[in-house]
Amino acid sequence: xxxxxxxxxxxxxxxxxxxxxxxxxxxxxxxxxxxxxxxxxxxxxxxxxxxxxxxxxxxxxxxxxxxxxxxxxxxxxxxxxxxxxxxxxxxxxxxxxxxxxxxxxxxxxxxxxxxxxxxxxxxxxxxxxxxxxxxxxxxxxxxxxxxxxxxxxxxxxxxxxxxxxxxxxxxxxxxxxxxxxxxxxxxxxxxxxxxxxxxxxxxxxxxxxxxxxxxxxxxxxxxxxxxxxxxxxxxxxxxxxxxxxxxxxxxxxxxxxxxxxxxxxxxxxxxxxxxxxxxxxxxxxxxxxxxxxxxxxxxxxxxxxxxxxxxxxxxxxxxxxxxxxxxxxxxxxxxxxxxxxxxxxxxxxxxxxxxxxxxxxxxxxxxxxxxxxxxxxxxxxxxxxxxxx
Numbered sequence: 001x002x003x004x005x006x007x008x009x010x011x012x013x014x015x016x017x018x019x020x021x022x023x024x025x026x027x028x029x030x031x032x033x034x035x036x037x038x039x040x041x042x043x044x045x046x047x048x049x050x051x052x053x054x055x056x057x058x059x060x061x062x063x064x065x066x067x068x069x070x071x072x073x074x075x076x077x078x079x080x081x082x083x084x085x086x087x088x089x090x091x092x093x094x095x096x097x098x099x100x101x102x103x104x105x106x107x108x109x110x111x112x113x114x115x116x117x118x119x120x121x122x123x124x125x126x127x128x129x130x131x132x133x134x135x136x137x138x139x140x141x142x143x144x145x146x147x148x149x150x151x152x153x154x155x156x157x158x159x160x161x162x163x164x165x166x167x168x169x170x171x172x173x174x175x176x177x178x179x180x181x182x183x184x185x186x187x188x189x190x191x192x193x194x195x196x197x198x199x200x201x202x203x204x205x206x207x208x209x210x211x212x213x214x215x216x217x218x219x220x221x222x223x224x225x226x227x228x229x230x231x232x233x234x235x236x237x238x239x240x241x242x243x244x245x246x247x248x249x250x251x252x253x254x255x256x257x258x259x260x261x262x263x264x265x266x267x268x269x270x271x272x273x274x275x276x277x278x279x280x281x282x283x284x285x286x287x288x289x290x291x292x293x294x295x296x297x298x299x300x301x302x303x304x305x306x307x308x309x310x311x312x313x314x315x316x317x318x319x320x321x322x323x324x325x326x327x328x329x330x331x332x333x334x335x336x337x338x339x340x341x342x343x344x345x346x347x348x349x350x351x352x353x354x355x356x357x358x359x360x361x362x363x364x365x366x367x368x369x370x371x372x373x374x375x376x377x378x379x380x381x382x383x384x385x386x387x388x389x
Contacts, residue, residue, distance in 0.1 A: 001309070001356050001359070001360055003328075004298070004312065004328055004329075004352065004353075004356055005052065005056065005058075005353050005356050005357065006056075006058055007324075007326065007327055007328035008049070008327060008328045008349045008352050008353040008356075009049050009052065009053045009056075009058045009059075009353060010058075010326065010327055011027065011049075011327035011328070011344050011346070011349045012045070012046040012049040012050065012053075012346075012349070012350075012353075013053070013058075013059060013067075014027075014031060015027035015034065015327075015344075015346070016043075016046055016067070016071075016092075017034060017036075017038070017092040017093060018067070018070075019070060019074075019093075020070065020071070020074040020078070020092060020093065020095065021043065021046075021067055021068070021070045021071025021072075021074055021075070022038035022043050022071070022074065022075075022079070022090065022092035022093075022095070023038055023039070023042040023043040023045070023046035023092075023346050024036075024037065024038055024039075024042065024092065024346060025037050025038060025039040025042055025089060025345070025346055026331075026343045026344065026345045026346065027327070027343065027344055027346075028342060028343060028344075029325035029326065029327055029330045029331070029341070029342060029343055029344045030325045030326050030342075031326045031327070034092060036091050036092045036093050037089060037091070037092070037098060037099070038089065038090050038091070038092035039088060039089055039090075039107065039346055039347065040075075040079070040086040040087070040088065040089075040090065040104070040107045040108060040110070040111040041088075041106075041107040041110040041111065041346070041347050041350075042345075042346025042347055042350060043071065043075070043111055043114065043346075044107075044109075044110040044111035044112065044113055044114035044115070044350075045110065045114060045346060045347060045349070045350020045351070045353075045354065046071070046114065046346070046350070047068060047071060047072075047111075047114030047115055047117060047118050048113070048114045048117045048118075048221075048222075048350070048353075048354050048364055049350065049353050049354070050064050050067060050068050050071075050118070051117050051118060051121040051122075051363075051364070051367060052353060052354070052357050052363065052364070054121070054122075055121070055363060065122060065124065065127070068118050068122065068127055069124075069126060069127060069130070072115060072118070072127065072130035072131060072134065073130060074095060075095075075111070075115075075134060076130055076133060076134055078094070078095035079095035080095060080096055080097050081103070081137075082103045082154060083137075083138070083139040083142040083143070084108075084134075084137035084138035084139055084184075085103045085104070085105055085108045085138060085139075085142075085143060085154070086103065086104070086107065086108045086111060087101050087102070087103055087104070088101035088102055088103075088104040088107050088153075089101040100155075100157075102152075102153035102154060102155045102161060103153055103154040103155070104152075104153050105140075105143050105150050105151070105152070105153065105165070105174055106152070106165070106170065106171070106174060108138065109173050109174045109177055110173075110218070110347075111134075112134060112135050112138070112177060113173060113177070113221070113222040113368065115130075115131040115134050115135065116131055116135060116222075116368055116371045116373075116374075117222065117364060117367050117368045118131055119131035119132065119370075119371060120366075120367035120368055120369070120370035120371055121367040121370075135177075135181070135373070136181065136182060136183040136184075137183070138178075138181065138184065139184040140178035140181055140184050140185065140186045141184055141186065142184075143178075144186070144190075145160045147164060148189070148190065148193040149164045149165055149166040149190070149193045149194055150164060150165045150171075150174060150175075150178070150186075150190075151163075151164055151165075152164060152165060165194065166193070166194050166195060167194055167195040167196075167197060167209065168194065168195065168196045168197060168207050168208065168209050168215075169209045169211050169215040170211075170214060170215050170217070170218035170219055171194060171219070172219040172223065172235065173218065173219040173222065173223060175190055175191055175194070175377075175381070176191075176219075176223060176374070176377035176378060176381060177373070177377060178190065178377075179191065179376070179377045179380045179381065180373035180374060180375075180376040180377030180380070181373065182373065188380040188381070191230075191380070191381040191382070196232050196233070197209070199282075199283075201245045201248065201249065201282050202245075202248060204241060204244075204245055206238050206241040206242055206245065207232070207233055207235075207238050208242065210283065210285060211280070211285075212267070212268040212269040212278060212279065212280035212285070212296075213242070213243070213246050213266070213267070213268040213280050213296050213299065213300070214268050214269060214295075214296075214299060214351065216238070216239040216242040216243065216300075216303075217239065217299035217300060217351055217355065218299075218351065219235075220235075220236065220239060220302065220303075220355075220358075221299075221350075221351060221354045221355060221358070221364065222354075222364060222365070222368040223365075223368070223374065223378070224362070224365035224368075224369060225239075227385060227386050228378070228383045228384060228385055228386060229383065229384060229386055230381055230382045230383050230384070231382055234386060236303075239300070239303050240303040240304065242303075243300040243303040243304050243308075244304065245282065246265075246266070246267075246280070246281070246282070246296070246300075247265050247266075247304070247307060249281055249282040250265035250266065250267065251265060253288065256290075257288070257289070257290035257336065258290075258336070259290050259292065259334075259335040259336055260290070260292075262307075262310075263310050263311055263314040264292060264311060264314055264315070264318075264335075265292070265296075265297065265311060266292055266293050266294065266295075266296030266297040266300075266311060267279055267280045267281070267288060267291065267292070267293050267296055268280050268293050268295060268296035268299065268348075270291070270293040270295070270296075270331050270332040270341070270345070270348060271331040271332045271341035271343060271345065272286075272287075272289070272291055272332060273289070273291070273334065273337075273339045274287075280296070289334060289336075290334055290335070290336040290337075291332050291333065291334040291339075292315065292323075292332065292333060292334070292335065293331070293332045293348075294311075294312065294315055294323070294329035294330075294331075294332075294348075294352070295329070295331070295345075295348035295349070295351050295352050297311040297312060298312060298329075298351065298352035298355055298356060299351040299352070299355050300355070301355045301356055301358075301359040302355055302358050302359045305359050312329075315329065318335075319333060319335060322338070322340045323340060325344070327344040327349060328344070328349065328352065329344075329352070330342070330343070330344065331343055331344055331345045331348055
């Protein structure tokens with residue numbers, strides 16, 4: 001785990017613009033020049049990785065602190081935003097929107113979670129002030145756009161996207177951050193406005209989503225749902241079940257893909273031989289082809305620690321030359337045809353380092369929870385401690 005985290009930290013240290021702190025959406029797994037295509041989500045994971053790196057001594061705290069200040073300062077003054085929400089992709093040098101991307105509440109939320117982790121960890125008034133300002137300028141009610149659930153985004157060419165964050169997925173963090181806001185809070189009723197569909201696999205029931213495995217992971221990267229529940233369920237226990245079911249689903253596919261086994265499984269949105277793929281299951285989505293996505297198991301380390309560590313060790317031992325590079329695991333690889341992604345992806349490296357740290361020490365959960373807005377959001381959503389058995 002230490003090796004995984006050190007290598008993954010290096011991605012966020014080297015694949016970020018040193019002046020602006022904006023983290024590349026993707027970079028060559030062996031290292032290389034910046035491509036100047038940053039994602040605000042990768043930058044949010046990067047801010048969290050900087051806290052982990054300072055805590056574990058991967059770099060000296062002075063330069064890490066300077067990088068955090070550069071990132072927050074540039075994001076506050078120079079990254080394009082609408083009502084406090086950031087564009088999905090920006091030029092890492094200028095902060096201007098690229099790739100005709102949308103203003104994204106989800107990606108903004110991933111960024112804000114990183115900023116608030118820095119606010120909790122660093123005893124530094126400048127960092128704390130900038131993180132607070134970034135969080136408090138987000139106008140969550142603007143993103144409701146007259147509805148009861150948040151719009152998935154906004155574009156200058158067409159206005160608000162039709163799709164909404166209205167069904168269980170990685171969305172919990174958006175609503176909790178929005179409800180906890182001091183300046184532009186979402187109404188507490190918003191927590192009840194999104195659906196929690198029941199799924200079943202091999203007669204095992206759970207709250208699910210037609211989405212890759214990360215839907216059960218991202219909110220848990222910062223919000224600690226262990227030992228608490230709302231009136232709908234225990235989301236931490238639910239993600240344990242969802243991770244177990246994902247493993248079962250992969251192992252059952254061994255008839256089609258002989259590489260999948262107890263010690264080699266995990267498919268989530270990632271690179272594929274034919275480009276970026278939104279794939280996973282159950283139920284199956286995308287053209288599953290036997291590829292393995294290391295961040296799928298790494299993202300479930302807090303839910304199934306033994307099983308996930310076993311997979312990550314197996315990948316390193318058996319496929320090290322192809323699957324392990326300068327920044328740790330490549331984004332995806334396929335043992336059946338010897339394909340491996342040449343890249344590491346910021347969000348996939350991000351969920352890897354954050355969940356690795358939470359599994360080892362709960363550090364990210366603890367630093368993030370120092371922000372009073374976190375407890376406020378959970379309280380407004382009606383979370384209660386689980387009964388002691």
